[in-house]
Amino acid sequence: KKLAVFASGTGSNFIAIQEAIEQGTLDATIALVVSDVPTSAVIEKAKKKGLKTFVFNPQSYSDKEAFETEIVEALSEAKVDWVILAGYMRLVGPTLLSAYEGKIVNIHPSLLPSFKGLDAIGQAFDAGVKITGVTIHFVDEGMDTGRIIAQEAVTVKNSSTRVALQKDIQAVEHRLYPETINYLLQQ
Ligand code: GRF
Secondary structure (H helix, E strand, O other): EEEEEEEEOOOOHHHHHHHHHHHHHOEEEEEEEOOOOOOOHHHHHHHOOOOEEEOOOOOHHHHHHHHHHHHHHHHOOOOOOOEEEEOOOOOOOHHHHOOOOEEEEEEEOOOOOOOOOHHHHHHHHOOOOOOOEEEEEOOOOOOOOEEEEEEEEEEEOOOHHHHHHHHHHHHHHHHHOOOOHHHHHOO
């Protein structure tokens, strides 16, 4: 199956997915890497891996429908089957949702429905919870609201700092996302 990975920033989950593919634990290919941030590290990383990219600047479009129409064209040209959001910092709109109904997934660094939205790790840290985690879910029109596919808990150690918690959560993300995508593709 062909995946498109959407990301706005660092791209560590993108790398984890690509490495799982290279190691043969995820039976798929990344046909396109999509980013709304032309200067993002993820695009650098995708180019280094020799992957096709689609980069756009949302400010050059009149609205979301306009750029999502182009995204859908690029996805269909690359024959993409699944859309994998990995740090894509935007809500998906009706144009993309209807083109890839039931085929868009996201990863969020908390145990949803707790700590939706921005800086979920900071939110959990500030709330003082002792357990947080990672959620992989289908994407709908809401923010971090779609049906849950997989979750894994991460313990917040008493001595933990925000940075250490982020590291622990990312380690889980980098294992759980490729694993869960592989499971989904086999359904
Ligand atoms: C991850 O923590 C993911 O859960 C969230 O955004 C972050 C992306 O990190 N949605 P990266 O760009 O994959 O390093």
